[in-house]
Amino acid sequence: MLLLAATIFAWAPPAATLPPSVMSCLEKACPSQIAACQADATCAAGIKCMLACPTGNSSACVDACIKSNFDAVMLTAGLCAQSSGCLSSSAAAAVPAVSSATVPTITIAPGVEMPLAGLGTWQYNSSVAKAAVLSALKLGYTHIDTALGYDNQDGVGEAIAASGVARDALFVTSKIPGGLAYHAAGGALTTALDQLFPGDDGAYVDLMLVHFPASWDQKAAGKALRQDQWRALEAFHKGGKARAIGVSHYCKRHIDDILEVATVTPAINQVQFHVGMGAASPGGGANATDDREYDGTVGVTYQSFSPLCGPCEGSDHMELITGDLVTKIGKAHGKSGAQVALKWQVQQNIPVIPKSANPDHQRENLDLFGWTLSDDEMRQLSAATKPQVAGDAGPGGLAVSGDCSVP
């Protein structure tokens, strides 16, 4: 990447502008966003335009722009990716790749290693997902999280194919919706894989999850259905299509339903967990009733989603990025608030998948290793009571990391 950055920088346009061919393409695809962006004197025509543009707009033009001008986009991203303003060109040139060798892994199933830090892609359309994943892979990410329900897997798959990174050097997670009986689940599994790796008979994911303990509207729910769906995941796994299988949004009761019939233990339970939800022990934290400890005792690795509280609202939304506690601790280590919030998790061996399409944020979010929070800092972060969980709260309104209200 250092070589790449140097190469790009050599032919860089002097200002934070995209090449004219990309600009005219974008001006056609999304004129209002581009006009608004050009009116911004500090960040004219930078990556903010590029990323604003494809939102809700998966036009072939934007796709083509990203594909054929990736290096130019990344250059401009380095120059102009900060929501608070532009970086200097020398700062942009200095954005280094992070060696994937510096990202530790944890064993989630026999012979299956999950990198402790990866990239989330929820809410990105295919074009943004493609640009974000390409950028992340160039920075050294090896772990990508997507889902059938995100409706962006084609973009994720195209980025993987275009990156040139060997498939077996990557860890790819997908998910199928919950509440599906055996045959419907089998169809969803095949579709999920085809979207990511079209036309590849040997395709596989590293991890396939059931996204939710029931259908999203909870009309298709209950223990028998959960068990039936799990049998479909086991068949997919035994057919070599998923190296590991697991669940998401499950609390203890849902996990127990699976364990009753499982011949393959769920490798992962992916649940909301972040600073503010308390210490990761059942009933033992300041405000948490999460099931991390229980999951561990039955061999299920606990993985957090929304580690920066992405879906949190109001002031909570920035609490783990610019809030007082994470900022103060970050200053002592020369790190950002977001890095502190993520570090609190990986230091407990909880894998994180923060979402960002901003290359500078992506680089930060991988730079979580080779430094350590003190016991006292960990205690302060575990004792934090905000931001609370976004979504399903537990008994008495306490934060939970599984959706225990789901039948």
Ligand SMILES: NC(=O)c1ccc[n+]([C@@H]2O[C@H](COP(=O)([O-])OP(=O)(O)OC[C@H]3O[C@@H](n4cnc5c(N)ncnc54)[C@H](OP(=O)(O)O)[C@@H]3O)[C@@H](O)[C@H]2O)c1
């Ligand atoms: N299983 C499930 O049902 C489920 C549910 C939710 C999420 N997930 C997974 O978890 C992933 C992450 O969760 P999330 O998408 O809810 O959000 P998140 O990762 O908690 O937060 C994302 C937000 O944080 C900002 N951000 C990221 N890194 C930053 C940094 N270093 N400095 C400043 N701001 C930063 C991003 O803005 P910028 O783009 O500006 O950087 C974005 O607004 C998802 O994308 C998805 O893959 C799974």
